[in-house]
Amino acid sequence: MTIYESLGLKKVINASGKMTALGASAVKKEVAEYMAQAAQEYVEIDSLIDKAGEIISSYTQAEDACVTLGAAAGIAISVAACITKGNMKLAEQLPNSEGMQNEIIIQKGHSVNFGAPIVQMVSLGGGRPIEVGQANKTESFHIEGAINEKTAALLFIKSHHTVQKGMVSFQAMADIAHRHNLPLIVDAAAEEDIKKYYQQGADLVIYSGGKAIGGPTSGFICGKRELISWCKKQYKGIGRAMKASKESIMGLLKAIELYVNEDNHAIALENKQKMEKLAQNLADLKNINVSIKQDEAGREIYRAEIKIDEKAAKITAYEIIEKLKCGNPSIYVRDHYANLGIISIDPRNLKEKDDEIIADRLHEILEGITNA
Known part of the structure; x- marks a missing residue:
């Protein structure tokens, strides 16, 4: 259980990026320890x-x-x-x-x-x-x-x-x-x-x-x-x-x-591989197309871009985004192009197995619509 769950708040999977609304970054252990020492002096x-x-x-x-x-x-x-x-x-x-x-x-x-x-x-x-x-x-x-x-x-x-x-x-x-x-x-x-x-x-x-x-x-x-x-x-x-x-x-x-002192290029490539794995896990879903896209502002960030055929899928990107948020854990994705039927997954804040949970939830949502 996370410290926020102990307050009765839902666990959040942050697939949206370094967003202020979700607390920006989860700091490394070394940073947290440094802050704890500083707070006591x-x-x-x-x-x-x-x-x-x-x-x-x-x-x-x-x-x-x-x-x-x-x-x-x-x-x-x-x-x-x-x-x-x-x-x-x-x-x-x-x-x-x-x-x-x-x-x-x-x-x-x-x-x-x-x-x-x-x-x-x-x-x-x-x-x-x-x-x-x-x-x-x-x-x-x-x-x-x-x-x-x-x-x-x-x-x-x-x-x-x-x-x-x-x-x-x-x-x-x-x-x-x-x-x-x-x-x-x-x-x-x-x-x-x-x-x-x-x-x-x-x-x-x-x-x-x-x-x-x-x-x-x-x-x-x-x-x-x-x-x-x-x-x-x-x-x-x-x-x-x-x-x-x-x-x-x-x-x-x-x-x-x-x-x-980090190898940010290597980290970017590792995150890209996570998104390629996610794309493979979504490959069997109908009415969507998944591609890997670099950040629109030119940063070395690679995201999974999910384009939904809203008419064939009988669900809009906005509706999928809302269903992802309403689940537990609550999954937040990038919605900047939801008006175009596009959902993006940012890998930078994902923890181990978060990508699998996202894939499972998307299967549950989209297959549930298909089978309804």
Whole structure:
């Protein structure tokens, strides 16, 4: 019995991925032990934040880093930093930024909901979101045309949630930002490469600690030293409501240490093999087609994509998803393309034999419809 089952909650099989709604990552034993030790001691938090930034920077190769409660907090803090520029009088006024240089330019196709609206995180940091272009097409002139004396920063979202075609590329946006002497903030919450965006021209890059890195609820911003110092000052302002605990910071540090020393390519291939095995276990089911697809945002994640012939199967993808959730254990799959009759299985959080339970449940659901 899991600790959550002891509270009367259903066991969950997470075939959806590193999703905040399901608790993001199940941390490794080493991370949990590190956090337990940290929780039982005292430390000067400001010194810990500085030391954590130093350690994280040794992995990211950025000038400095600021730990956060998560990537969403990282957006708010980064925006606040670019608006207040280290001025504590201004920082204490946020999120009221009236009269300040507070406009944050974002492509319309990047103005997404990740569980909450991206632009709401901007507003929490005192930013006024300026959405440019159209939902399926943004060009450089849209961005440059919106820049004025009120512009504080440009914001680029790297996520599977965003429109993947027709947007101004990261590199083009970095060029525009630097040409206009403006900072570029990149939300790379679930990205696997923790060096790439800073090395290629971003000024502040935000990562989640609980996604690809596999840590606890946490995150960090890495980037230029001066901008990071402005980020840290927000803990005397809006960041106070978003502070990370000492044990979360230490868990993040241990998780990063383990992450950078892992063979992530080998892990990706092993997960791909799990999905190929699942596809074989579903091969005898009628009215579905199973294929292995790489993550739409280009990460080295391979998922089993199950396409349902809804008319022939007499059941929709949404109905199957609901039946999977309602069982015990409750199975959560990726439903991003359920409107197209597609269910995806993400292997990264599956435990031993979870793939077999998923296959058995899908047989039970689909064969039950056929035999009804």
